[in-house]
């Protein structure tokens with residue numbers, strides 16, 4: 195029991211006398227669904243059916259192949275999972291955060307790595323874009339993200355900066371028509387497949403923690419790799435000031 199993840203939820207029709215237990219052979223799932231609406235339960239059931247049937251049986255295969263096929267992301271997008279809380283007009287599912295959490299639990303039960311990719315796509319990329327992106331950035335990037343055609347990466351961690359994010363050393367320097375980023379990141383989910391990255395860098399060393407900025411980097415052919423750095427071309431780098 196100690197090694198199992200247990201999610202405690204209480205189902206309305208089971209309350210108050212008991213909780214519904216849904217053990218499978220790899221996870222134990224107790225659902226106190228008294229907080230869940232019919233829609234939540236429908237979403238949970240749909241994601242569970244899809245992931246247990248389509249993802250879990252192939253999880254080892256994806257692991258050995260070192261990645262996921264593009265068709266899988268398209269299927270996940272059809273279910274609304276690539277942009278669960280994004281608004282419908284930008285291709286998102288417009289769901290609430292309870293639905294999102296329930297979906298992630300189901301995906302993680304079938305394939306842990308895939309749930310990490312989807313949590314980055316939804317929570318770190320789409321949420322940041324929707325909260326701080328310009329209208330042009332939202333219009334340009336959100337629809338391909340929610341449709342699964344574009345995968346996002348959130349590049350914060352460095353070799354000497356994990357929990358202490360303010361210790362990052364990647365430098366952002368103004369160059370003609372844009373910014374140049376120099377540095378190295380590690381442990382970046384979707385780092386190899388992402389077409390879009392939010393990259394954190396020190397843009398004003400004199401400002402301490404407030405001198406960090408998040409750069410929206412379009413990697414689809416416009417990011418020029420260099421030794422130890424990358425040149426973001428003029429007009430291609432969205433600049434999101436972050437009060438870190």
Ligand SMILES: Cc1cc2nc3c(=O)[nH]c(=O)nc-3n(C[C@H](O)[C@H](O)[C@H](O)COP(=O)(O)OP(=O)(O)OC[C@H]3O[C@@H](n4cnc5c(N)ncnc54)[C@H](O)[C@@H]3O)c2cc1C
Pocket residue numbers: 310314347348349350351353354355356357358380381382383384
């Ligand atoms: C599966 C996975 C996916 C990831 N995806 C991403 C990603 O997409 N983008 C990204 O930027 N990063 C990503 N990371 C990196 C992750 O965010 C870092 O691993 C995390 O921030 C911890 O940093 P660290 O590994 O350098 O550990 P450290 O910061 O060195 O911490 C090591 C240990 O020290 C403890 N510790 C640290 N500071 C203190 C303190 N002040 N007081 C007490 N204890 C402390 C920590 O709790 C931990 O136990 C991912 C990591 C994993 C495992």
